[in-house]
Structure formats: structure tokens, C-alpha cells
Amino acid sequence: MVSWLTNTGALASDLIAAFGRFWAFSGRTLGRVLPWMTRRRDVQRLWPQCHAIGTTSLPVVMITGFFVGLVLAIQAIEQLMASGLADRMGVIVSLSVVRELGPVLAGVMLAGRVGGALTAELGTMNVTEQLDALRSMGSDPIRVLVVPRFLACVLLTPLLTLYCDVLGVFGGWLISVPVFGVSNWAYWNYTSNALEMWDIFCGVSKAVFFGAAIGLISCYKGFNCRQGAEGVGRACTEGFVTGFISILVMDFFITMAQKGVYVSIWGFKTVF
Amino acid sequence: MNENHDIIVELRNVHKRFGPLKVLQGVDLKLQRGRTTVVIGESGTGKSVLIKHMMGLLRPDSGEIYVESERIDHLREKELVKVRQRFGYLFQMSALFDSMTTGQNIAFPLLEHTDYNDREIERIVAEKLELVGLNGSQDKMPAELSGGQRKRVALARAIAMNPQIVLYDEPTTGLDPIRADTINDLIIKLKHEIKVTSVVVTHDMASAFKVADRILMLHEGKFIAEGAAEDFRRSTEPRVRRFVNGQSTPDEA
Numbered sequence: 001m002v003s004w005l006t007n008t009g010a011l012a013s014d015l016i017a018a019f020g021r022f023w024a025f026s027g028r029t030l031g032r033v034l035p036w037m038t039r040r041r042d043v044q045r046l047w048p049q050c051h052a053i054g055t056t057s058l059p060v061v062m063i064t065g066f067f068v069g070l071v072l073a074i075q076a077i078e079q080l081m082a083s084g085l086a087d088r089m090g091v092i093v094s095l096s097v098v099r100e101l102g103p104v105l106a107g108v109m110l111a112g113r114v115g116g117a118l119t120a121e122l123g124t125m126n127v128t129e130q131l132d133a134l135r136s137m138g139s140d141p142i143r144v145l146v147v148p149r150f151l152a153c154v155l156l157t158p159l160l161t162l163y164c165d166v167l168g169v170f171g172g173w174l175i176s177v178p179v180f181g182v183s184n185w186a187y188w189n190y191t192s193n194a195l196e197m198w199d200i201f202c203g204v205s206k207a208v209f210f211g212a213a214i215g216l217i218s219c220y221k222g223f224n225c226r227q228g229a230e231g232v233g234r235a236c237t238e239g240f241v242t243g244f245i246s247i248l249v250m251d252f253f254i255t256m257a258q259k260g261v262y263v264s265i266w267g268f269k270t271v272f
Numbered sequence: 273m274n275e276n277h278d279i280i281v282e283l284r285n286v287h288k289r290f291g292p293l294k295v296l297q298g299v300d301l302k303l304q305r306g307r308t309t310v311v312i313g314e315s316g317t318g319k320s321v322l323i324k325h326m327m328g329l330l331r332p333d334s335g336e337i338y339v340e341s342e343r344i345d346h347l348r349e350k351e352l353v354k355v356r357q358r359f360g361y362l363f364q365m366s367a368l369f370d371s372m373t374t375g376q377n378i379a380f381p382l383l384e385h386t387d388y389n390d391r392e393i394e395r396i397v398a399e400k401l402e403l404v405g406l407n408g409s410q411d412k413m414p415a416e417l418s419g420g421q422r423k424r425v426a427l428a429r430a431i432a433m434n435p436q437i438v439l440y441d442e443p444t445t446g447l448d449p450i451r452a453d454t455i456n457d458l459i460i461k462l463k464h465e466i467k468v469t470s471v472v473v474t475h476d477m478a479s480a481f482k483v484a485d486r487i488l489m490l491h492e493g494k495f496i497a498e499g500a501a502e503d504f505r506r507s508t509e510p511r512v513r514r515f516v517n518g519q520s521t522p523d524e525a
Contacts, residue, residue, distance in 0.1 A: 041383055041384075124370075125369075125370075128365055128367060128370075129363045129364070129365060129367040130367050130368075130369055130370070132324075132329055132361075132363070132367065133361070133363055133367035133368075133369070135329055135349075135356070136327060136329060136356060136359065136361040136363075137356065137380065137381040137384065137385075137429075137433075138352070138353040138354070138356040138357050138381070138384065138385060139380075139381075139384050140349065144384075
């Protein structure tokens with residue numbers, strides 16, 4: 001009993017300490033963003049990261065969005081046809097994808113693809129003393145390595161989410177209109193009526209937070225991984241799991257906040 | 273000239289522990305300007321930890337560290353930038369940036385800390401590569417280089433900013449005897465050509481005897497012997513003799 005309590009206490013203490021270290025790391029990163037922007041040579045480091053994080057992730061995010069749209073339409077179409085609401089298919093698909101599934105699934109895909117790569121890259125740099133080499137040359141590894149990766153994640157996750165959204169709505173159209181014979185005009189007309197700028201803003205703003213979480217968590221895990229290949233591998237796994245859970249938890253709280261803001265300004269509206 | 277004017281780095285009663293492991297237990301050390309000091313000792317005795325303290329990569333638990341009479345052990349990272357520019361550090365595994373070419377690796381500190389234009393930086397990179405005997409390899413990636421070439425590129429990067437002090441962490445480890453000797457010759461060449469103060473951490477006695485003006489032996493967190501190469505060759509101190517001759521004790525077998 002005593003040893004169980006001791007172990008649990010030690011685990012809790014380690015978790016709290018790690019949480020504190022993560023926030024200190026995040027604070028240092030955020031604190032360096034503005035000074036970073038004033039140096040041309042620093043800003044030039046952003047473009048390769050945008051390519052690595054954004055351009056190369058585009059196909060996988062678009063495929064994700066497309067198949068989510070297809071599956072959503074297949075799940076809903078027969079029920080809506082039976083209720084005589086098949087014309088409203090675009091409403092179901094577009095609101096689901098733009099508000100929720102687009103940002104969350106794009107975020108999860110990026111947590112796996114980009115987060116894993118960032119943790120592995122920085123973790124390898126850590127265990128091969130490249131981070132110490134940077135410090136030994138009087139350079140700040142957070143400014144040189146973390147800030148451009150963090151900013152690329154923050155800037156490009158929303159953009160990738162928009163691509164995911166567009167392909168999702170198109171996937172829904174492909175099942176509804178050519179396959180199940182829903183009217184093309186109805187699909188787009190009801191979609192444009194139901195989908196508000198607010199919905200797009202909600203999805204994109206979630207993606208900003210998801211991108212920030214992916215960038216900070218994966219860089220933190222890379223900077224703090226243990227020695228050896230096993231240490232880097234474990235850091236990648238922990239980075240992905242933490243990023244994935246953070247996205248789901250953040251999604252819940254951001255959605256609650258956005259709902260509250262919407263209802264307090266515009267009141268409750270039905271979509272059908 | 274007062275002897276203290278020749279002291280470029282000084283450690284006073286430095287202690288460092290990692291968890292329960294006491295690594296440095298009251299180390300005192302004075303480095304003389306322009307001379308090569310070699311620190312020998314078994315693996316895991318804290319040699320690398322010792323030199324990382326000299327440029328603030330690690331902070332002591334207690335004790336004081338001075339560089340050019342300025343105390344540095346309590347400085348913040350930002351304040352250490354100027355101090356670190358006086359140093360070059362050759363890492364044990366070279367620590368070249370994998371994603372950059374050889375030329376970009378050497379140019380990195382120049383881009384970070386100077387306003388040189390591209391042409392000037394290219395000239396300095398070519399000059400440093402020539403100094404380490406790797407002319408024209410600016411565009412090679414670190415993965416294309418052999419272990420010895422990587423060490424030489426890392427050395428070119430370490431001296432890119434013309435540091436006053438170069439710290440060598442196991443410079444010959446993992447190299448064949450001929451490549452190791454090339455590195456030894458480079459250490460001597462840099463001492464004579466650019467007048468650097470050097471600290472070499474090694475357990476390669478051939479290297480230590482060749483490059484050292486002064487040798488210190490670190491054992492269980494303290495220096496147990498100090499002298500010229502000849503003093504170590506003739507030493508009768510059992511621990512020094514065993515290390516120099518590479519003899520294990522029955523307990524270690």
C-alpha cells in the first residue's frame with residue numbers, strides 16, 4: 001500500500017514537472033516569435049519548413065477529406081431519402097466537415113505525419129549533439145529550430161484544413177449527385193444557405209490551435225528525448241499520442257466556446 | 273608579466289552531479305593562453321562534462337568558472353552568447369547538421385553572428401576547408417563524408433569565427449591510426465598558425481603525448497595527476513601507470 005502510494009505520488013510529481021517544463025518551453029518559443037520576425041536570415045528558415053510541413057502533407061490531407069465526405073454521404077443518404085430530405089444532403093456533409101471533421105482529421109493526420117517527422121528530426125539532432133553544437137556556436141536552438149517549425153504548423157494547418165473541407169464537400173457531392181441522383185442544384189443551394197462564414201471561421205480557428213499544439217508538442221518531445229534510437233522512437237510515439245489527445249480535448253473546449261459565442265450573438269438557428 | 277594574465281579559463285572548486293551520480297567533485301583548473309592542455313581519464317569520468325562547463329553548456333552545482341577573468345557560471349543563455357563566440361567546440365560525434373552541406377555547416381556561425389556578405393562567407397568557408405585539408409568539398413553532405421572527414425569539417429566549423437579557445441572532445445575516437453594522426457597534426461597546426469588555446473579530452477594516449485603541452489588526469493571527479501607528457505611516461509603513480517599502459521585491474525576484468 002505504502003509503495004503503491006509512493007509510486008503514484010512520484011508519477012504524479014513527474015507528470016506535473018513535465019507539464020511545467022512543456023509550458024516553460026512553449027513560453028520561450030512564443031517569446032521568441034516577435035524578435036525572430038525582425039531577422040531576415042531567420043525568416044528565410046520558414047520557407048523550407050512550410051514546404052516540408054504544408055506542401056508535402058497536401059495529398060494525404062486531401063485524400064482524408066475526400067474519403068470522409070464519401071463515407072458521410074453513404075452513411076446519411078438512405079436515411080435522408082427515406083425521410084424525403086435527400087436534397088439537404090449537402091447541409092449534413094458540409095457542416096460536419098467544415099465545423100468538425102475537417103479540422104480534427106486534418107489535425108490528426110498532421111500530428112502523425114508532421115509531428116512524428118518533427119520529433120524524429122529534432123530528437124536525432126538532440127542525441128547526436130547537434131542541439132549542443134548550436135548552443136556552442138552562441139545560437140539559440142529554440143529560435144533557429146523551433147520557431148520556424150511552430151510558425152509553419154500554425155500557418156499551414158488552417159490552410160490544409162480548408163483543402164480537406166473542399167475535398168470533403170466534393171466527396172459528399174460525388175455520392176449524393178452522380179450516384180444517388182440528388183439534384184445538383186439542391187446540393188449546392190442548400191449547402192450555401194446552411195454554411196455560414198462563422199462555420200468556416202470556427203473550423204479554421206480550431207486548426208490554428210491544433211497546428212500550434214502539433215508544433216509545440218512535437219518540438220518539445222524532440223528536444224527532451226532520451227538517448228539512442230529507442231529514445232527517439234519513444235519520443236515520436238509519445239509526441240503523436242499527446243498531440244492526438246490534445247487535439248480531441250482542445251476540440252471539445254473550443255467547440256463549447258464557439259457555440260456559446262454564436263448563441264449569445266445570433267441565437268439558436270435550425271439548419272433544416 | 274603576471275602569471276594570471278596568461279590564464280584564459282579558470283575553474284574553481286567545481287562540483288557537478290547528475291541525480292545520484294557525482295561527476296565532478298571539486299575540480300580546480302587554470303588554462304594558459306596559447307597552450308594545449310590534454311585531459312585524460314577513463315570513459316565516464318566526466319571529461320566531456322568538464323569542458324562543457326567551460327563554455328556554459330552545463331552549469332556547475334557549485335564552484336566558479338572564469339573566462340578572461342569574467343565569471344560566467346551564473347550568466348543567462350543570452351549573456352553567454354558573447355562568451356561562446358570565444359570558443360570553438362569539436363564534438364565527439366562531429367555534430368554536423370545533417371540537413372546542410374559542408375559549406376553551409378561552416379557558414380552557419382558566420383551567418384548567425386556577422387554581417388559578412390555571401391562572397392565573404394564563401395571565402396572564409398574555402399579558407400577554413402583548406403586549413404583542414406578538404407578544399408573544394410563545400411557542396412558535399414555530411415553523410416557523404418568519412419568519419420575523419422566529418423571531424424575535419426567539424427573542426428573547420430569550430431574555427432570559423434576564429435575562436436581564442438578550441439575544445440576538442442575525443443577528437444581521435446573512432447578513427448584509424450592514420451586518420452587520428454591527421455587530426456593530431458591539425459591540432460598542432462592550429463596552435464601554431466592561429467595561436468589558439470586548446471583543451472583536448474581523450475583517452476588516446478598516443479594523441480595525448482603528441483599534442484599536449486600539459487596533461488591532467490581526471491579520476492573519480494578530481495584531477496589526480498598533472499605534468500608534461502614525459503612526466504606521465506615516467507609516472508610511478510599506479511592509477512596513472514595503469515591508464516597510460518592500458519592495464520585493467522582484476523576487479524575490472
